Amino acid sequence: MKTVSIAIDGPSGAGKSSLAKALARELGFIYVDTGALYRSVGYQVLKRGGDQSDSAFVKKLLPNLKVELKYIDGNQRVFVNNQDVSDMIRTPEVSMAASAVSAIPAVREFLFDLQRETAKKNNVVMDGRDIGTVVLPDADIKIFLTASPEERARRRFRELKEKGIEASFEDVLTDMIKRDYDDANRQTAPLRKAEDAITVDTTGNTFEQSLEIIKQIVQERLNERSGS
Ligand code: DC
Numbered sequence: 001m002k003t004v005s006i007a008i009d010g011p012s013g014a015g016k017s018s019l020a021k022a023l024a025r026e027l028g029f030i031y032v033d034t035g036a037l038y039r040s041v042g043y044q045v046l047k048r049g050g051d052q053s054d055s056a057f058v059k060k061l062l063p064n065l066k067v068e069l070k071y072i073d074g075n076q077r078v079f080v081n082n083q084d085v086s087d088m089i090r091t092p093e094v095s096m097a098a099s100a101v102s103a104i105p106a107v108r109e110f111l112f113d114l115q116r117e118t119a120k121k122n123n124v125v126m127d128g129r130d131i132g133t134v135v136l137p138d139a140d141i142k143i144f145l146t147a148s149p150e151e152r153a154r155r156r157f158r159e160l161k162e163k164g165i166e167a168s169f170e171d172v173l174t175d176m177i178k179r180d181y182d183d184a185n186r187q188t189a190p191l192r193k194a195e196d197a198i199t200v201d202t203t204g205n206t207f208e209q210s211l212e213i214i215k216q217i218v219q220e221r222l223n224e225r226s227g228s
Pocket of ligand 1: 012034035036038039095098099102103127128129130131179183
């Protein structure tokens with residue numbers, strides 16, 4: 001049976017992961033956080049003391065990495081060489097390392113099949129930067145989520161604080177702006193809106209308001225699909 005794919009792309013802090021997760025739960029779909037895959041590679045590079053922008057070093061590492069996605073109690077966990085790394089990949093250092101390794105084409109290729117296969121086998125809400133443009137260009141519904149940099153930095157700052165990770169707001173904002181720039185300007189699969197994606201700007205919205213907007217878009221599209 002053909003599965004349903006919902007692609008949610010956008011810059012960091014736009015609310016992709018929390019909204020995608022809530023949407024997936026409502027629909028009974030699997031939530032696939034593709035950023036976690038890039039983070040798991042970035043984490044391995046840091047762990048082995050490598051330079052995250054040294055593509056030769058990173059490339060050599062890839063054949064020794066077995067990256068897997070598992071769903072435990074409905075939550076995604078990322079395993080690298082049988083170790084659950086899901087919790088240690090959330091630090092600001094790993095964010096920067098993930099952004100750096102994600103610019104290396106070999107890393108994108110390495111993670112491509114896992115993402116594609118997961119969507120082939122399951123109904124998914126998949127979030128990332130290139131889902132609607134590269135990974136699932138035929139996704140049934142594409143949403144491009146965005147918000148102002150200040151608002152996105154505020155949200156990320158709050159998230160880090162809740163997790164007990166130390167950071168200053170200024171550093172979070174500076175990192176966010178740098179990461180946006182790098183993600184949008186890299187040669188391979190840069191962050192950009194797919195032509196057929198619907199833009200949702202979450203600036204000033206509560207989480208519930210944004211979720212409502214997205215749910216409406218998805219319901220309309222799914223109704224159109226089942227009617228056609
Ligand atoms: O969504 P996130 O912050 O966890 O993503 C971490 C980094 O991974 C981000 O800076 C860019 C990269 N990324 C990507 O290049 N493509 C994706 N589909 C997802 C993330």
